Amino acid sequence: MAEENKYFQLQIITPDRIFxxxxxxxxxxxxxxxxxxxxxxxxxxxxxxxxxxxTITESGGQKEAAIHAGFVQILGExxxxxxxxAEWPDEIDVARAEAAKARAEExxxxxxxxIDVARAExxxxxxxxxIGIKQ
Amino acid sequence: xxxxxxxxxxKSSIQSTQQITKAMKLVxxxxxxxxxxxxxxxxxxxxxxxxxxxSMLARSGSLNHPYLKGGDSGKKAIITIASNRGLAGGYxxxxxxxxxxxxxxxxxxxxxxxxxxxxELLVRKGYEIKADYSDVIEGPTYEDATTICKDVxxxxxxxxxxxxxxxxTHFKNTVSHEPKLMKLLPIEFDEAxxxxxxxxxxxxxxxxxxxxxxxxxxxxxxxxxxxxxxxAVASENGARMQAMDSATSxxxxxxxxxxxxxxxxxxxxxxxxxxEIIAGAExxx
Numbered sequence: 404m405a406e407e408n409k410y411f412q413l414q415i416i417t418p419d420r421i422f423x424x425x426x427x428x429x430x431x432x433x434x435x436x437x438x439x440x441x442x443x444x445x446x447x448x449x450x451x452x453x454x455x456x457x458t459i460t461e462s463g464g465q466k467e468a469a470i471h472a473g474f475v476q477i478l479g480e481x482x483x484x485x486x487x488x489a490e491w492p493d494e495i496d497v498a499r500a501e502a503a504k505a506r507a508e509e510x511x512x513x514x515x516x517x518i519d520v521a522r523a524e525x526x527x528x529x530x531x532x533x534i535g536i537k538q
Numbered sequence: 539x540x541x542x543x544x545x546x547x548x549k550s551s552i553q554s555t556q557q558i559t560k561a562m563k564l565v566x567x568x569x570x571x572x573x574x575x576x577x578x579x580x581x582x583x584x585x586x587x588x589x590x591x592x593s594m595l596a597r598s599g600s601l602n603h604p605y606l607k608g609g610d611s612g613k614k615a616i617i618t619i620a621s622n623r624g625l626a627g628g629y630x631x632x633x634x635x636x637x638x639x640x641x642x643x644x645x646x647x648x649x650x651x652x653x654x655x656x657x658e659l660l661v662r663k664g665y666e667i668k669a670d671y672s673d674v675i676e677g678p679t680y681e682d683a684t685t686i687c688k689d690v691x692x693x694x695x696x697x698x699x700x701x702x703x704x705x706x707t708h709f710k711n712t713v714s715h716e717p718k719l720m721k722l723l724p725i726e727f728d729e730a731x732x733x734x735x736x737x738x739x740x741x742x743x744x745x746x747x748x749x750x751x752x753x754x755x756x757x758x759x760x761x762x763x764x765x766x767x768x769x770a771v772a773s774e775n776g777a778r779m780q781a782m783d784s785a786t787s788x789x790x791x792x793x794x795x796x797x798x799x800x801x802x803x804x805x806x807x808x809x810x811x812x813x814e815i816i817a818g819a820e821x822x823x
Contacts, residue, residue: 416583418680450744
């Protein structure tokens with residue numbers, strides 16, 4: 404039996420550019436409800452992204468990218484990520500991410516009344532994702 | 539007739555003005571190119587966003603969400619995007635006109651302002667400026683758009699404002715820009731467009747539909763707003779380029795006119811001198 408083509412179209416779009424466009428056999432990412440892996444012919448689904456690492460499995464191997472905030476639309480043969488920020492590992496400045504991590508932790512520890520806890524938490528998460536993908 | 543010296547002085551002053559307008563034109567041409575590229579790059583994101591949101595709403599038109607119904611407050615927020623600098627023809631005043639001629643009562647309008655020039659005009663006319671983000675227009679980023687949108691949406695969910703509008707200049711192409719007043723919230727879609735959306739796919743939402751809507755609509759608005767920001771920057775530079783182009787050609791016209799006058803005055807004075815010499819010589823002989 405001829406093997407069915409297992410690749411689907413994957414697009415990752417950010418406000419500044421088309422970040423990724425190609426054929427993939429699987430994509431894994433974090434949604435707000437937990438981790439998700441998508442193969443071809445997934446049921447139609449729209450879900451909101453959580454900051455995390457997206458792993459794209461192409462014919463030539465795997466690719467990873469950091470993604471923060473946005474949502475995904477999954478339609479059988481086509482998966483579209485609309486992300487606010489997306490970065491390849493080589494675009495990430497670890498020193499900056501470490502600094503941001505320290506800053507966010509500092510803010511959360513001091514817990515001053517005037518800080519935006521939610522924002523600091525998101526900043527911390529972002530920094531952790533950036534550092535995580537580098538390792 | 540003006541003296542030769544006056545004409546000469548006038549001419550050289552126009553020439554130096556022309557040099558400035560020429561340089562400004564070149565600068566805005568370069569900036570326009572950059573801004574246009576950015577506007578084009580943000581297009582796919584926006585288009586997808588628009589498709590997703592329309593198809594979501596087409597299927598869930600009956601959702602009773604505040605973003606779709608509008609608030610109770612009679613106040614209206616207008617996010618106005620203009621420029622920090624003048625010398626761009628009618629660019630700023632056209633945007634201001636959108637606000638003043640929107641048909642809304644002045645007392646009901648709260649302006650979220652981007653662009654100092656237009657802000658001055660609106661303040662003079664007695665509009666309430668709720669917030670000022672003028673620095674953003676120098677180099678708009680998506681993050682800027684997110685912060686501003688968050689502020690406005692917060693006011694909306696607190697019930698301070700009932701409707702949100704966006705006044706900006708739509709960039710059609712290099713020579714044509716169109717000031718536009720757009721309603722952001724409550725969201726309104728063309729019935730016709732909604733019907734065109736393919737309803738055959740049964741979409742699932744995670745978390746549930748309403749929560750997804752809650753998260754996605756602010757993103758949709760932010761993308762709209764970001765698109766408007768980059769288009770406004772492109773339009774501003776396009777308008778300035780045109781204004782400076784016509785200023786340069788006006789200066790050319792004036793210079794050639796003055797050159798003619800100067801030559802005439804020079805010839806006149808020579809003729810006069812000659813007549814005087816001849817008359818003097820005749821008187822002696």
